[in-house]
Amino acid sequence: MDIRLVLGDITEQRVDALVNAANSSLLGGGGVDGAIHRRGGPEILAECRALRAGRYGGGLPVGQAVATTAGRLPARWVIHTVGPVYSLREDRSALLASCHVEALRVADELGARSVAFPAISTGAYGWPVEAAARIALGAVRNTPTNVEYVSFVLFDTRAYAAFAEACQGTVKEA
Template identity: 75%
Template sequence: MTGILLVQGDITHQSVDAIVNAANSSLLGGGGVDGAIHRRGGPEILAECRALRAARYGRGLPTGQAVATTAGRLDARWVIHTVGPVFSEDEDRSELLASCYRESLGVADALGARTLAFPAISTGVYRWPMADAARIALETVRSAETAVEEIRFVLFDTPAYEVFARQIG
C-alpha cells in the first residue's frame, strides 16, 4: 500500500530516494522547481542532463515522459525529470499531465526508489489550475501500480497545500 503525504515547503529539502523535477523539455534548468533543483543539487545534475540530451534526447524530453539523473547535493539518490504540459483552454491535455505522474512512478520503480517527492507539476508558469492539477495528480498516483511506498506532494505555499488537502479528503 502506497502512502500519500502532503508537505508544505521546499522540495529541494526533502530527504527521499527520488525527487521529481517539473523540468522543461531542454533538461538544462529553468525557473521555478526546475531552477531550484538545479541550483541546490549542483552541477552534477546539469552534466547528466547534458549527456542525456547528447545521447537520447537531442530534441529534448517529450511532454509526459520521465528520465532520471543523479541528485547531486540534494538529500536524495535521484532526480526524476518530467515535462508537464502547458495548460490550454482549447485542448484537453489532462492525459499528458497524468502521464507525468505515471511515467515518474515507472522510473522510480525501475530505480528501486521507495520514497518519492512530487511538486505540483504544470501549476507554475505552465498555468494549470491548481484544483484540477491536484485532482489529476492524486487520482493518477492512487490508481498506479507501484512499489513506491511513500509519495509526498511537496507544495511550496499555503494556498497550494490547502487545494491538495481539500482534494485528498
C-alpha cells in the same frame, strides 16, 4: 502506498527520488526546475547534458520521465518530467497524469521506495492548481508501483489547500 502532503521546499526532502517539473531542454529553468538545478549542483546539469547529447537530443517529450543523479540534494535521484502547458482549447489532462505515472515507473526501475512530487505544471505552465491536484492524486493512487511513500511537496499555502481539498482526508498531512 502512503501519500502525504508537505508544505515546504522540495529540495530539502530526504527521499529516494525527487520529481523535477522540468522543461523539455532538461537544462534548468525557473521555479522547481531552477531550484533543483541550483541546489543539486553541476552534477545534475552534467547528466542532463549527456541525456541531451544522446537519447533526448530534441528534448524530453511532455508526459515522459527520465532520471539523473540528485547531486548535492538529500535524495539519491532526480526524476525529470515535463508537464503540459495548460490550455482552454485542448484537454491535456492525460499528459499531466502521464507525468506522474511515468515518474513512478522510473522510480520503480531505480528501486526507489520514497518519492517527492511538486505540483507539476501549476507554475509558469498555468495549470489551475485545483484541477492539477485532482489529476496528480488520481494518477498516483491508480498507478501500480513498488513505491511505498509519496509526498506532494507544496511550496505555498494555496497549493497545499488545493491538494488537501482534492484528497479529502484520504492522505496524511505532514
